[in-house]
Amino acid sequence: MNTESRLCRKALTSLTDHLLSPAWRDPDIGIVHLGIGNFHRAHQAIYTEEAVAGAGGEWGICGVTLQGDVAKRDALAAQEGLYSVVERGPDAERVTVVRILREVLALPYDRAALFARLADPRVRIVSLTVTEKGYCRDGKTGDVDFGHPDIIHDLAHPAEPKTVPGILVAALRERRDNPFTVLSCDNLMHNGAALRQVTCSFANAIDPALGEWIATAVAFPSTMVDRIVPATSDSDRVSAATALAHADALPVPCEPFRQWVIEDCFPAGRPEWELAGAQLVSDVAPFELAKLRMLNGTHSALAYLSMLAGFETIDAAIREPDMHRLIHSMMTYEIIPTLAMPASFDTLAYRDALLSRYANPALKHRCAQIAMDGSQKIPQRLLGAIATRIEAGQPFARLALAIAAWMVFLRGHADDGSHYEIKDPLADRLTSLVAAAGPLPEKRLNALLSMREIFPAELAENLVFQHAVTDALVAIGHGARSAIAQYAR
Incomplete structure (x- = not known):
């Protein structure tokens, strides 16, 4: 033209x-x-x-x-x-x-x-x-x-x-x-x-x-x-x-x-x-929370796991059976129970619509784009649901895996060694903490949990939360795809 x-x-x-x-x-x-x-x-x-x-x-x-x-x-x-x-x-x-x-x-x-x-x-x-x-x-x-x-x-x-x-x-x-x-x-x-x-x-x-x-x-x-x-x-x-x-x-x-x-x-x-x-x-709050946790939360989970596992786009990631099962279960068993929606809102239909949208091959929504600014997104998208699950005494292993994936993502390279840029307002501090902590899961966890801009003290000091994320970090240490398969069961 x-x-x-x-x-x-x-x-x-x-x-x-x-x-x-x-x-x-x-x-x-x-x-x-x-x-x-x-x-x-x-x-x-x-x-x-x-x-x-x-x-x-x-x-x-x-x-x-x-x-x-x-x-x-x-x-x-x-x-x-x-x-x-x-x-x-x-x-x-x-x-x-x-x-x-x-x-x-x-x-x-x-x-x-x-x-x-x-x-x-x-x-x-x-x-x-x-x-x-x-x-x-x-x-x-x-x-x-x-x-x-x-x-x-x-x-x-x-x-x-x-x-x-x-x-x-x-x-x-x-x-x-x-x-x-x-x-x-x-x-x-x-x-x-x-x-x-x-x-x-x-x-x-x-x-x-x-x-x-x-x-x-x-x-x-x-x-x-x-x-x-x-x-x-x-x-x-x-x-x-x-x-x-x-x-x-x-x-x-x-x-x-x-x-x-x-x-x-x-x-x-x-x-x-x-x-x-x-x-x-008159009240947007229930709709906000459903979208924030079900769509945005699982989008972030997909993005960080995919960056480690080598999936470039969301549709490619969700087509993998283990990833699909993981995200389906995360929404069904860990996120939906944290919501209180109007009777007219069908959460299971919303879940299925989200999974269909993720699988749209025409969009090519890049995981790297969604992975940006994690320090700003994670508290709203994932930590709120985790806190609700902890308060109710309910498990949240899949959500913990998403947090662990972000923590490992900050190292700046996928499992195959390919490098990517960390684009985040706190990138310098985050990457410095990760580099200083080294590969040990406990050290990485403690370093990042010290950041009160991301993790409130009540959650960061909660032993149930610490143990769940540590377990997920150990699993990712054996490879992101292996961890996805393990947590999709």
Whole structure:
């Protein structure tokens, strides 16, 4: 594809078979989204476009990259905000062009434009997909991490913030007469409440009155989001270009399944997302916990075991009979009993749907991608379920195997000797501890359990937990595939 055939608005007249709805009027911007990555573009953006197509409303999206990614900004701008979603099922592929993205900004280069947009009363929602580390959150207190270098910068220079808490507080300070709703869409339990606490603690450090006002006047609804969205590859670009006859620099691959559960608390209004299949509820917590433990927890277990065993993608791993039995049993016997779901929610059907989604050969969801940022993910995804099992006096050997796999994963190489990079906010400390501890399971365990950012003292000092993880470390010492087979029984 040459530059003249790049995806653009003029091309839409020939792409009606690839649009979510043929009837369309470009809406004004009503949502600013921080963290314009693949997940948002394959999830909330599609829900929003379908809602606007069905019910109207000025809910166009201004997407913001917070990492100074001008390449992404410029590529999307060159395509007039258009991009395609490559939806891959086991037997079919569908390419759809999304039109809801009206503007893309990149910090710090577009700071003035961003704050002008956030000050606009027509912006009624600021949403986020920045991952947990983007919150700059103290894992012990839940407040903002006042020792984080970017938070230190933002407190000293509140008009030039780098962080999410700094941006939100600076923007809300100017919106006291008509605050926007702050909508977290990250994989974090009680994400709305978590973001409220981070934001308010930051605001209190600048102006206690402002912090009190944010705590009482600004809505922070919680959400639960679900869709498998791998990183974009060259094959995705080829698929998009072949289907559209126009080049798309930033197509987004994803699975057909999607889910969005939203706490219905939007004082300033919202798109009619329910028309697109979103569930608007009064309490997101049960759905959050089911997804966090059943999907995210087993995803992490799969990722770390697979990195050691030499499986590159989730579908390849789950096709192995022992791995399938292990994950099936982990959900059935160790995770589902920790949940308290509404009667209408069929946990066994959800389990089976997850296993089918994992086996989708079209996605090629890389285990290395899921394995990133384990220090941030493990406490929420795995340790909560383990603590519940311990409290109930119930076994959790398979969950302990997942923790042990992460601990061994930190050595930086698979069983066959092939090396991989440890991508984690605490990578330097983690790898140093593992290197100093050496190969002995007990030493490795004690070194990593000392990290209170990951393991709370009550769990780290629990002998039942220690013994279960030690046993799993010993098993993995004989090879990850052998351990998988042993624990799948």
